[in-house]
Amino acid sequence: MTADLFEDFTTSEPAQQALAPGAVLLRGFAREAGAELMARLDPVLTAAPLRHLVTPGGHTLSVAMSNCGPLGWVSSRSGYRYQALDPLSGRPWPSMPESWRALAGCAAAQAGFDNFAPDACLVNQYLPGSKLSLHQDKDENDFSAPIVSVSLGLPAVFLFGTPQRNDRTQRYRLQHGDVVVWGGPARLAFHGVAPLADGDHALLGRRRINLTFRRAG
Numbered sequence: 001m002t003a004d005l006f007e008d009f010t011t012s013e014p015a016q017q018a019l020a021p022g023a024v025l026l027r028g029f030a031r032e033a034g035a036e037l038m039a040r041l042d043p044v045l046t047a048a049p050l051r052h053l054v055t056p057g058g059h060t061l062s063v064a065m066s067n068c069g070p071l072g073w074v075s076s077r078s079g080y081r082y083q084a085l086d087p088l089s090g091r092p093w094p095s096m097p098e099s100w101r102a103l104a105g106c107a108a109a110q111a112g113f114d115n116f117a118p119d120a121c122l123v124n125q126y127l128p129g130s131k132l133s134l135h136q137d138k139d140e141n142d143f144s145a146p147i148v149s150v151s152l153g154l155p156a157v158f159l160f161g162t163p164q165r166n167d168r169t170q171r172y173r174l175q176h177g178d179v180v181v182w183g184g185p186a187r188l189a190f191h192g193v194a195p196l197a198d199g200d201h202a203l204l205g206r207r208r209i210n211l212t213f214r215r216a217g
């Protein structure tokens with residue numbers, strides 16, 4: 001048994017933790033489905049390989065990204081946007097695996113958001129040292145739908161604040177199988193990920209995969 005699993009079983013943290021009104025951490029919600037979720041990862045990433053996007057300001061993101069579903073999030077020198085075609089291939093993004101969509105819908109419902117129908121899933125790969133600066137998810141057309149974020153692989157420190165950039169952020173350790181849902185009054189909360197610590201996850205090795213489901217269109 002790895003240290004991480006051991007910690008899961010000995011932790012006294014509640015399975016469901018409110019981060020803010022409208023935001024909840026569902027600990028271990030995707031742990032049982034983890035193997036099934038990961039089995040769908042390689043086909044998605046073969047069709048739409050991970051790549052390091054450039055921001056409008058000219059910085060290259062340390063997190064490698066891809067997408068599946070009808071819409072995909074991309075960044076370039078010309079801005080952030082959702083689009084139906086992968087700019088690398090010129091083809092539609094791979095379809096969203098049914099098990100991914102179902103898991104996201106169940107997590108949203110568990111958090112109080114019924115009928116969540118994601119049309120975009122951003123796949124983020126963090127290697128040791130990768131981080132994601134504080135930001136809002138605000139390129140979607142529909143803020144009535146929540147964001148559902150699934151963590152797989154190495155643990156990360158997730159920063160979660162409020163819709164005001166300068167408010168304090170809280171830090172949460174996200175482990176393999178944890179799901180965070182934020183919507184309603186928390187929908188535009190600033191959030192980010194601290195530089196990933198090195199480690200070796202039993203199923204995913206030296207990386208963290210995050211799946212973020214959105215209603216974009």
Ligand code: SIN
Nearest residue numbers: 124149158193210212
């Ligand atoms: C994101 O904000 O898109 C990703 C969050 C995460 O990796 O946990």
Ligand code: FE2
Nearest residue numbers: 135136137191
């Ligand atoms: Fe985000």
